[in-house]
Amino acid sequence: MKTMEFSNRYSPVTFKSLPSNIERRDGWEVVLEYEDQGKGPLLIDLSHVPKWDVQDDRLSEVELWGHMIPERPGQCSLQNGTLMCRMNSTQAVMWHLMKREPALPQQPAYTDVTDAYALMVILARDVFPIMEKVTPLDLSAPGETLPFLLQGPAFHVRCQMVLLCENGGRQAVLLACSRGYGQSMAEAILDAGKEWDVRPGGENVFLHWWNEGCIKRQMTE
Numbered sequence: 001m002k003t004m005e006f007s008n009r010y011s012p013v014t015f016k017s018l019p020s021n022i023e024r025r026d027g028w029e030v031v032l033e034y035e036d037q038g039k040g041p042l043l044i045d046l047s048h049v050p051k052w053d054v055q056d057d058r059l060s061e062v063e064l065w066g067h068m069i070p071e072r073p074g075q076c077s078l079q080n081g082t083l084m085c086r087m088n089s090t091q092a093v094m095w096h097l098m099k100r101e102p103a104l105p106q107q108p109a110y111t112d113v114t115d116a117y118a119l120m121v122i123l124a125r126d127v128f129p130i131m132e133k134v135t136p137l138d139l140s141a142p143g144e145t146l147p148f149l150l151q152g153p154a155f156h157v158r159c160q161m162v163l164l165c166e167n168g169g170r171q172a173v174l175l176a177c178s179r180g181y182g183q184s185m186a187e188a189i190l191d192a193g194k195e196w197d198v199r200p201g202g203e204n205v206f207l208h209w210w211n212e213g214c215i216k217r218q219m220t221e
Contacts, residue, residue: 012118012182013045015200025099033202040170041124042201043189047182050096051117056109057090064094076147076162083174085149085162093149093160095119095174097210118182120175121164121206122189124196127171131161133192139163139173155188157181167209 009027021032028048054069056062062069067079069092076085081098124130131139135154139161147164154161154175162174177185190198 009048009115011045011047012179013047013120013186014183015045015186017200019202021202021204031202032204034200037199037201037205038197040201040205041122041127041130041193041196041198042205043186043193043198044121044123044201044203044206045186046095046097046119046121046174046203046206047117047179049114049119050112051114051119051176052094053111053113054092054094054109055090055111059086059090059092059109062092062107062109074144074149076149078147083147083162085147085160087149087151087160093176095176097207099207116179117176118179118185120182120186120189121172122175122193122198123170123172123201123206123209124198125169125171127163127173130189130193130196130198131173134175134189135159135161137161155185157185159185164210167212170209172206172209 007027017034017036019031020035023030023032025048030048054062059069060071064079067077069084070077070086073086073088076083082094082096084092084094086092122130128140135152137150137152139150147162150161157177160176164172164174
């Protein structure tokens with residue numbers, strides 16, 4: 001029996017900018033860099049990264065790689081490059097932000113929702129003014145430990161947003177929404193960010209920022 005191979009998979013987000021470096025990965029065409037992306041602020045499409053929904057009425061007892069899912073809604077933790085965020089008493093989301101996909105436990109609590117959601121990241125030296133035009137949610141919520149999850153509207157669309165760590169003077173916000181809203185959401189964010197010259201960016205700049213900041217910080221804590 002032949003090993004199952006991925007057919008072509010398409011991101012719900014398409015930018016008008018011309019890619020200068022592309023990689024085929026698990027059936028996706030992943031843009032690593034655009035010709036005119038500059039140094040930022042950037043809007044980067046991460047819809048191709050593995051995403052899972054976790055549901056269990058005893059969610060606090062669900063274990064992943066020896067680590068427990070955060071207890072309080074809004075709390076997030078980073079394990080092996082996977083961001084784990086508690087949504088409510090019975091549900092959590094997980095987004096794997098590194099190239100190598102980990103093996104998940106074979107448990108009914110986990111559902112692969114990679115193709116069901118658009119996922120983007122806004123990367124900027126000061127992300128808050130940009131996000132103020134995107135959502136009424138207060139991403140600068142005092143007292144919260146980074147990273148943390150907020151759930152609510154962005155351009156009147158129900159979304160999940162995570163403020164990540166700060167590295168090299170740059171901040172990043174992950175934004176996930178249902179796949180069908182992906183293209184409209186991307187265009188609206190670019191339009192809202194015109195005064196800061198927000199441009200489409202490739203995955204490489206995010207991975208470099210992520211590996212040098214969030215991952216190294218996790219290893220030293």
